Amino acid sequence: MKTPSVDNPAGGGTTTPKVESKPDNTASGAAKSAAEADAEATQALQDALKAIQDEENSKPNASNTVDEIKKYLDSKNVSYPANAKKDDLLELVKNVPFP
Secondary structure (H helix, E strand, O other), X not given: OOOOOEEXXXXXXXXXXXXXXXXXXXXXXXXXXXXXXXXXXXXXXXXXXXXXXXXXXXXOOOOOOHHHHHHHHHHOOOOOOOOOOHHHHHXXXXXXXXX
């Protein structure tokens, strides 16, 4: 297809009109943007889930010593009685909120 020519009013024959490129506002462009946004949201959710799982896995359990459990509770600013038993400390661990 031949590009049409236009008379040049400033003199000097004809010129070829300039064609400006436009942003992709088509349905496929919008679908791509939506798909990218969905992918980013999915990745953010997966990262948040991994952080929660990592936090859960780092909590002490019955195989930890009383001192290890107390150290964990101290790091989370959770107070406990000085004479607390291991089971009591582990109960406190269960109630430590996720930051």
